[in-house]
Amino acid sequence: MAENILSIDTVALDEEKNALKIIDQTKLPGKVEILYLTKQEAIYEAIYLLKVRGAPAIGVAAAIGVYLAAREINESGYDGFYGKFKKAKEYLASSRPTAVNLFWALDRMEKVVLDHKGETPAKLKELLHDEAVTIREEDIWVCKSIGEYGLGLIKNGDGILTHCNAGQLATTRYGTALAPIHLGREKGMNFKVFCDETRPLLQGARLSSFEMVAAGVDTTVICDNMASMVMKNGWIKACFVGCDRVAANGDAANKIGTSGVAILAKHYGIPFYVCAPTSTIDMSIKEGSDIVIEERKPEEVTEMWYKERMAPAGVKVFNPAFDVTDNGLITAIVTEFGIARAPYTESFKTIFAKKANAGQA
Ligand code: MRU
DSSP: OOOOGGGSOSEEEETTTTEEEEEOTTSTTTOOOEEEEOSHHHHHHHHHTTSSOSHHHHHHHHHHHHHHHHHTOOOSSHHHHHHHHHHHHHHHHTSOSSOHHHHHHHHHHHHHHHHTTTOOHHHHHHHHHHHHHHHHHHHHHHHHHHHHHHHTTOOTTOEEEEOSOOBGGGSSSSBSTTHHHHHHHHTTOOOEEEEEOOTTTTIIIIIIHHHHHHTTOEEEEEOGGGHHHHHHTTOOSEEEEOOSEEETTSOEEEETTHHHHHHHHHHHTOOEEEEOOGGGEETTOOSGGGSOOOBOOTHHHHTTTSSSOOSOTTOOOOOBSEEEEOGGGOSEEEETTEEEOSSHHHHHHHHHHHHHHTTOO
């Protein structure tokens, strides 16, 4: 029998092979292929092409990636080592622009080097290894905690709509938006999950529904333009989505189409929850309009998944990968340190104070 996708690590460091180990998500659900990446170009490409994707998983992959780059640095002094480390960090940071976890994880890795100025490269490599492993392990705790807070917002049997994939495949384990569903399953609960297919890259159809079915959840895939109907039918009790970057005022960037779901949810009086590790909250960005939105290739819209091109040659294509949901459309933001509600500028202070009390920067 084929191995359940949920028992395979989404992203990990393979200590024997000294490689970044990922599930190639571009092949799912048809084929479960594990990749072992050692070269920086291959790690960059895996992030850019969404072989590894989802904000927390990208952060973990980058942390492991930059550690692997550091291992290869042949410098005997601190300054030479740091110069090369910085270059490797900048290279991986340029793979995707919107998910702040990428920069957050790489900055954490750089801080290790800066906090140990003057150390030998051998010692720095050891410290970087430990930090990458810690970032990955923390992600599991963070997601579990988000799942527990999120589970408190729903009841057994509820219909839940989700957009894109903010599940285990987007993190190390559990996911963010799908963590309440996974934890609920562990406690014997079940939900009716509706996965928006999520054009153009189909993360909902290919990934969320795959992992929900694997978890034994009652799962229905819908095209993005069917969300209004299922909400009107009364089938949805709550929407749960992930996010790539939250501004200080609570505006949240997530997969393109998320803001439309939030507008519909408001119209039908359905709570709309954004699940966000604190590493996804970017307090340096005042509001959503300041978040850089990645634009991707036109072929993803016109050709990908089709047997033949489905738009005339020469037509203009607009393909933003994310949109920003205004804070006013968000019922609450679920973090690992509790549930934040408007005004977010205030509630985030409480969340970050709890994080500091827990000894986390
Ligand atoms: O382009 P992707 O597939 O990386 O986009 C992913 C999303 O938009 C997720 O919802 C977000 O990163 C949160 S993952 C827990």
